[in-house]
Amino acid sequence: MNRSAEDYIRTIYLLKERLGCVRSVDIAKEMSFSKASVSIAMSNLRKKNIIRVKKNGEIELTPEGIKEARIICEKHSTLSDFLKIVANVDEKTAKEDARWIGHYLSASTYEGIKRFIIAMKTKEEVNHDFQGI
Amino acid sequence: MNRSAEDYIRTIYLLKERLGCVRSVDIAKEMSFSKASVSIAMSNLRKKNIIRVKKNGEIELTPEGIKEARIICEKHSTLSDFLKIVANVDEKTAKEDARWIGHYLSASTYEGIKRFIIAMKTKEEVNHDFQGI
DNA sequence: GCTATGAGTTAGCATATGCTAATCGAAGCG
DNA sequence: CGCTTCGATTAGCATATGCTAACTCATAGC
Numbered sequence: 001m002n003r004s005a006e007d008y009i010r011t012i013y014l015l016k017e018r019l020g021c022v023r024s025v026d027i028a029k030e031m032s033f034s035k036a037s038v039s040i041a042m043s044n045l046r047k048k049n050i051i052r053v054k055k056n057g058e059i060e061l062t063p064e065g066i067k068e069a070r071i072i073c074e075k076h077s078t079l080s081d082f083l084k085i086v087a088n089v090d091e092k093t094a095k096e097d098a099r100w101i102g103h104y105l106s107a108s109t110y111e112g113i114k115r116f117i118i119a120m121k122t123k124e125e126v127n128h129d130f131q132g133i
Numbered sequence: 134m135n136r137s138a139e140d141y142i143r144t145i146y147l148l149k150e151r152l153g154c155v156r157s158v159d160i161a162k163e164m165s166f167s168k169a170s171v172s173i174a175m176s177n178l179r180k181k182n183i184i185r186v187k188k189n190g191e192i193e194l195t196p197e198g199i200k201e202a203r204i205i206c207e208k209h210s211t212l213s214d215f216l217k218i219v220a221n222v223d224e225k226t227a228k229e230d231a232r233w234i235g236h237y238l239s240a241s242t243y244e245g246i247k248r249f250i251i252a253m254k255t256k257e258e259v260n261h262d263f264q265g266i
Numbered sequence: 267g268c269t270a271t272g273a274g275t276t277a278g279c280a281t282a283t284g285c286t287a288a289t290c291g292a293a294g295c296g
Numbered sequence: 297c298g299c300t301t302c303g304a305t306t307a308g309c310a311t312a313t314g315c316t317a318a319c320t321c322a323t324a325g326c
Contacts, residue, residue, distance in 0.1 A: 004313060025273060037314055039275055057273065086219065087245025100237035109230045112220025137283065158303060170284055172305055190303065269326085276319075285310075295300080 003103040006072050007031070008041050009050060010099075012061060013069035022059045075102045075110065082117050136236040139205050140164070141174050142183060143232075145194060146202035155192045208235045208243065215250050 001009075011030055015022045028038045042059065045051045050065040061069055079098035083089055089097075105113075134142075144163055148155045161171045175192065178184045183198040194202055212231035216222055222230075238246075 002312070023273075033313095034315060035274065036276080036316075039273095041313090043275090083242055083245075086249045087242045088248070089239075089242050089245050093239055093241055097237070097239050097242045101234045104230070104233035104237065106222075106226055106230050108226055109216055109220045109222050112216075112222050115221070116219045135282070156303075157305095166283095167285060168304065169286075169306080172303095174283090176305090267326100269324100271322100271324080273322090274320085277317090279315075279317105281312100281314085283311085285308100287307090287309105289306075290304085291302100293300100293302085296298095 001068065003100075004041065005045060005048070005050070006068075006103055007099065008038075008045060009061070009065060009069050010072045010076065012051065012059060013066070013073060016061070023057050024059065027059075072102070078114055078117060079105075079110075082113050085117065085120060134201065136233075137174065138178060138181070138183070139201075139236055140232065141171075141178060142194070142198060142202050143205045143209065145184065145192060146199070146206060149194070156190050157192065160192075205235070211247055211250060212238075212243075215246050218250065218253060 008027065008031075011027055012022055015026055015030060019026060024035060024038045024042060027033075027042075028035050031038070042051065042053065045065070046053060049062055050068060052060045052062055054060065076095070076098050079102050080091075080094040083094040083097055084091065087094075141160065141164075144160055145155055148159055148163060152159060157168060157171045157175060160166075160175075161168045164171070175184065175186065178198070179186060182195055183201060185193045185195055187193065209228070209231050212235050213224075213227040216227040216230055217224065220227075
């Protein structure tokens with residue numbers, strides 16, 4: 001998937017949760033893109049069978065689209081947590097950076113980061129338990 | 134600076150050290166790009182006053198180019214070390230990934246990562262000293 | 267019923283990056 | 297000397313992304 005497509009898919013997924021119903025304009029507003037750009041992007045996602053557009057303009061992720069979206073969002077939140085922990089940056093910065101690097105990191109590096117963050121969180125819990133004694 | 138320009142600058146800097154003299158073809162071979170693409174990229178770097186091309190075709194970084202190159206390479210090696218440590222990936226993977234994320238990470242996240250890696254290395258030294266006792 | 271508004275699409279453009287094919291110029295070889 | 301080869305450049309193309317301007321279409325209000 002392209003970087004931009006990933007971004008659109010993630011946005012559609014999140015807007016669906018937030019608004020219930022997602023249209024092109026909602027996406028354009030959320031991403032600060034023109035209606036035209038979104039229209040073309042939606043046309044591409046439709047060709048790739050990621051979304052389906054109802055007669056009333058409502059945009060729905062297909063089952064494949066939902067699967068993709070979950071993968072993208074999981075990656076995104078893992079990387080965002082990771083950056084917050086290791087680089088000590090704020091939520092907003094972490095999310096923005098995660099959005100970019102999520103697309104460019106190799107699979108093996110991402111897996112390594114996932115292991116790192118799981119170990120880190122476990123360790124934190126252990127520390128917390130000890131402090132509780 | 135563009136992502137591609139950063140890559141070209143870094144390559145020129147490294148090839149200069151490795152070969153002594155850098156020409157367009159050397160860059161094309163090193164990066165696996167066509168001569169044409171490199172030619173156009175060099176023309177852009179010339180316009181930005183990053184490189185200077187001698188009559189014999191030799192490419193030299195200007196003082197500004199060298200400054201840029203050092204910043205890029207430092208960032209690159211910091212991120213590469215970082216990925217090797219936290220994600221436990223091999224040198225090659227770490228370098229490739231560092232090349233990409235180096236361009237997309239925000240300054241604050243990069244600074245945070247730098248602090249993290251310095252702390253990590255210090256700690257390792259301390260551990261090493263303790264083990265030596 | 268006409269018009270204004272909102273949503274979506276299309277045409278045409280711009281930038282960043284890459285490619286191949288063709289060409290130019292210099293250098294080396296038979 | 298003429299041909300080949302090498303290095304560099306140019307023209308023309310392709311893809312990915314974005315934009316504005318102009319259009320269509322449906323609906324809501326007067």
